[in-house]
Amino acid sequence: xxxxxxxxxxxxxxxxxxxxxxxxxxxxxxxxxxxxxxxxxxxxxxxxxxxxxxxxxxxxxxxxxxxxxxxxxxxxxxxxxxxxxxxxxxxxxxxxxxxxxxxxxxxxxxxxxxxxxxxxxxxxxxxxxxxxxxxxxxxxxxxxxxxxxxxxxxxxxxxxxxxxxxxxxxxxxxxxxxxxxxxxxxxxxxxxxxxxxxxxxxxxxxxxxxxxxxxxxxxxxxxxxxxxxxxxxxxxxxxxxxxxxxxxxxxxxxxxxxxxxxxxxxxxxxxxxxxxxxxxxxxxxxxxxxxxxxxxxxxxxxxxxxxxxxxxxxxxxxxxxxxxxxxxxxxxxxxxxxxxxxxxxxxxxxxxxxxxxxxxxxxxxxxxxxxxxxxxxxxxxxxxxxxxxxxxxxxxxxxxxxxxxxxxxxxxxxxxxxxxxxxxxxxxxxxxxxxxxxxxxxxxxxxxxxxxxxxxxxxxxxxxxxxxxxxxxxxxxxxxxxxxxxxxxxxxxxxxxxxxxxxxxxxxxxxxxxxxxxxxxxxxxxxxxxxxxxxxxxxxxxxxxxxxxxxxxxxxxxxxxxxxxxxxxxxxxxxxxxxxxxxxxxxxxxxxxxxxxxxxxxxxxxxxxxxxxxxxxxxxxxxxxxxxxxxxxxxxxxxxxxxxxxxxxxxxxxxxxxxxxxxxxxxxxxxxxxxxxxxxxxxxxxxxxxxxxxxxxxxxxxxxx
Amino acid sequence: xxxxxxxxxxxxxxxxxxxxxxxxxxxxxxxxxxxxxxxxxxxxxxxxxxxxxxxxxxxxxxxxxxxxxxxxxxxxxxxxxxxxxxxxxxxxxxxxxxxxxxxxxx
Numbered sequence: 001x002x003x004x005x006x007x008x009x010x011x012x013x014x015x016x017x018x019x020x021x022x023x024x025x026x027x028x029x030x031x032x033x034x035x036x037x038x039x040x041x042x043x044x045x046x047x048x049x050x051x052x053x054x055x056x057x058x059x060x061x062x063x064x065x066x067x068x069x070x071x072x073x074x075x076x077x078x079x080x081x082x083x084x085x086x087x088x089x090x091x092x093x094x095x096x097x098x099x100x101x102x103x104x105x106x107x108x109x110x111x112x113x114x115x116x117x118x119x120x121x122x123x124x125x126x127x128x129x130x131x132x133x134x135x136x137x138x139x140x141x142x143x144x145x146x147x148x149x150x151x152x153x154x155x156x157x158x159x160x161x162x163x164x165x166x167x168x169x170x171x172x173x174x175x176x177x178x179x180x181x182x183x184x185x186x187x188x189x190x191x192x193x194x195x196x197x198x199x200x201x202x203x204x205x206x207x208x209x210x211x212x213x214x215x216x217x218x219x220x221x222x223x224x225x226x227x228x229x230x231x232x233x234x235x236x237x238x239x240x241x242x243x244x245x246x247x248x249x250x251x252x253x254x255x256x257x258x259x260x261x262x263x264x265x266x267x268x269x270x271x272x273x274x275x276x277x278x279x280x281x282x283x284x285x286x287x288x289x290x291x292x293x294x295x296x297x298x299x300x301x302x303x304x305x306x307x308x309x310x311x312x313x314x315x316x317x318x319x320x321x322x323x324x325x326x327x328x329x330x331x332x333x334x335x336x337x338x339x340x341x342x343x344x345x346x347x348x349x350x351x352x353x354x355x356x357x358x359x360x361x362x363x364x365x366x367x368x369x370x371x372x373x374x375x376x377x378x379x380x381x382x383x384x385x386x387x388x389x390x391x392x393x394x395x396x397x398x399x400x401x402x403x404x405x406x407x408x409x410x411x412x413x414x415x416x417x418x419x420x421x422x423x424x425x426x427x428x429x430x431x432x433x434x435x436x437x438x439x440x441x442x443x444x445x446x447x448x449x450x451x452x453x454x455x456x457x458x459x460x461x462x463x464x465x466x467x468x469x470x471x472x473x474x475x476x477x478x479x480x481x482x483x484x485x486x487x488x489x490x491x492x493x494x495x496x497x498x499x500x501x502x503x504x505x506x507x508x509x510x511x512x513x514x515x516x517x518x519x520x521x522x523x524x525x526x527x528x529x530x531x532x533x534x535x536x537x538x539x540x541x542x543x544x545x546x547x548x549x550x551x552x553x554x555x556x557x558x559x560x561x562x563x564x565x566x567x568x569x570x571x572x573x574x575x576x577x578x579x580x581x582x583x584x585x586x587x588x589x590x591x592x593x594x595x596x597x598x599x600x601x602x603x604x605x606x607x608x609x610x611x612x613x614x615x616x617x618x619x620x621x622x623x624x625x626x627x628x629x630x631x632x633x634x635x636x637x638x639x640x641x642x643x644x645x646x647x648x649x650x651x652x653x654x655x656x657x658x659x660x661x662x663x664x665x666x667x668x669x670x671x672x673x674x675x676x677x678x679x680x681x682x683x684x685x686x687x688x689x690x691x692x693x694x695x696x697x698x699x700x701x702x703x704x705x
Numbered sequence: 706x707x708x709x710x711x712x713x714x715x716x717x718x719x720x721x722x723x724x725x726x727x728x729x730x731x732x733x734x735x736x737x738x739x740x741x742x743x744x745x746x747x748x749x750x751x752x753x754x755x756x757x758x759x760x761x762x763x764x765x766x767x768x769x770x771x772x773x774x775x776x777x778x779x780x781x782x783x784x785x786x787x788x789x790x791x792x793x794x795x796x797x798x799x800x801x802x803x804x805x806x807x808x809x810x811x
Contacts, residue, residue, distance in 0.1 A: 084729045
């Protein structure tokens with residue numbers, strides 16, 4: 001078929017133009033040229049500025065003809081552009097009246113909010129040309145790719161074991177021994193490792209384009225450059241971070257990332273992206289013009305009645321998420337990542353902001369969250385909310401969910417940490433946490449999957465540090481150790497930091513195994529922090545957001561040093577994956593509804609069937625009846641777990657199994673390797689045993705078959 | 706920069722010489738030369754890449770296009786690529802159907 005609309009109709013200087021199409025927004029390669037489309041409610045005129053890659057002066061500035069405009073959308077096709085060599089921007093004119101929220105400045109070159117690739121920070125850490133007036137530059141991409149039949153995996157959520165990872169930190173340390181450390185492609189080389197560990201989902205800290213030089217400064221303590229390492233600051237929502245790609249300097253980051261995802265999917269590993277729709281890198285009134293401020297400030301940002309930037313993010317500004325235009329941008333963005341990159345789910349940073357209206361007030365039925373919950377393209381995506389913000393809105397257990405949104409269960413983190421330490425009075429709470437927190441989530445419509453269980457994440461101590469430090473040690477961040485959370489609920493096991501004391505080190509190892517056991521065997525969806533499986537340390541820094549060095553890079557030598565922990569974690573994950581009774585997507589009823597003679601879950605103490613029979617609140621045990629697995633539709637073994645966080649050894653009377661069925665010991669954190677955990681199928685049979693001894697601060701897991 | 710890539714087409718083997726850069730400036734020309742071969746019983750397409758210093762996204766796509774247009778039975782070889790070029794081919798994921806060789810004898 002021959003199209004009749006692929007020829008220029010207008011000329012501007014040496015450029016050939018044609019009226020464009022308003023959709024899709026951004027820059028799209030069309031036959032013979034590029035379609036540019038950008039909207040602004042309050043701009044009066046708009047110009048397209050064209051550069052050759054890396055050049056500081058543009059080679060062309062083309063006003064969008066007014067007769068091409070459709071509504072508030074400036075659009076045109078420009079012919080004969082070299083797709084790989086150009087960078088483009090916009091200049092917008094309009095009122096400058098900050099009190100009214102209008103900040104138009106036609107001398108600024110603005111980046112396309114819909115840019116699919118962004119230049120300017122092509123190689124991580126390479127010093128930019130600070131005199132360049134256009135720092136973050138939009139580029140064109142080819143969106144074709146051979147997926148070889150791939151699509152999002154749609155792994156049932158209750159079967160996920162999530163691994164939270166930082167792209168650069170995962171392989172940047174020289175001990176990783178990969179080609180191109182700290183990049184997307186390097187993760188491919190570690191896929192065998194991830195499969196061996198047994199995780200089936202990686203959650204990546206922000207991979208959208210951000211500026212590592214934002215707020216960069218020299219550490220007064222170490223003299224090293226501190227950077228925006230975690231990336232919780234957005235330059236462009238639609239572009240993968242060029243500096244994370246080994247082929248970034250050639251402009252192939254899109255293909256490189258898609259290849260990584262294709263490879264991960266081939267190996268059964270889902271990909272969840274951490275997305276940051278709560279603020280941008282433009283900061284407050286003193287921040288730079290990168291994009292939104294100069295394009296449509298009043299639309300994109302939550303502003304006070306006087307025109308100042310609301311700061312619910314703690315980072316200077318707040319994205320105006322429930323403005324209908326911004327809502328559509330966010331939706332468009334998530335649809336883009338899902339459809340074009342085959343992303344399996346999203347974790348929303350500071351998600352409480354997404355439920356605030358344009359004046360900052362929390363809403364009962366935030367349109368944005370509802371839109372995302374019901375969108376057809378996102379229909380099978382996992383949606384996970386970090387259900388709080390920096391403005392005091394804490395919604396864990398009450399985040400508007402429509403049966404689609406899961407939450408980072410901050411209470412699980414806090415309660416498990418306290419219990420692990422040995423804090424009293426938590427038995428009833430622990431009974432809730434181990435079952436997927438029904439008191440919080442039973443009525444939310446997502447069953448146990450509403451609860452993303454975690455003990456550690458990028459925020460706060462690593463697991464190793466959680467058992468090695470009572471206090472944070474963030475001096476290297478250069479803020480006099482004032483930054484980072486103080487309520488860590490950590491316990492150093494007797495000594496602060498590294499020690500030669502064997503007793504303390506053994507206890508720390510045991511505590512790590514205790515934490516991993518409770519996390520992985522709880523109902524709900526477990527999330528591990530990358531490196532916890534090998535005892536990775538940040539040397540007591542619980543807020544390593546700016547540390548691009550050994551503090552936050554994973555040390556792969558620890559795989560050898562701490563292979564006992566790796567082995568324990570790996571076998572624990574394998575156990576979870578083997579037993580469907582551990583992965584119920586509906587909350588237990590605490591009764592027998594299939595007639596097996598056992599409730600789906602039952603609670604025990606020192607005496608079987610009597611959870612209150614323990615002398616203190618630091619001991620709790622439960623049994624899962626295998627016949628109730630997956631709501632009674634699947635037959636599984638019975639599982640018994642006895643948790644003793646007390647100082648002394650205690651005997652736990654075992655609930656009796658039917659004739660012919662025996663308890664086998666699967667794990668015992670009180671024992672040294674190799675008796676701490678067994679491989680699936682090789683668990684040691686207990687014969688004629690009515691009681692097991694659980695050592696001080698230890699956990700025993702039995703399987704009955 | 707080459708404007709003429711095809712050096713030999715004999716007994717079902719089409720040999721192309723790539724040198725310097727392969728990007729948006731010359732990739733369309735290569736694409737045209739490949740199109741000429743469609744329907745002409747090509748068993749093997751061989752890209753001699755010893756002198757190729759740089760391949761861009763556009764260049765990679767022409768090579769994939771060659772494979773897609775010629776069909777399942779046609780094999781595509783890239784011979785003696787420089788390390789950097791080979792790296793880029795692998796990292797951008799375009800290597801799944803290619804055969805990389807150190808040398809090619811007819």
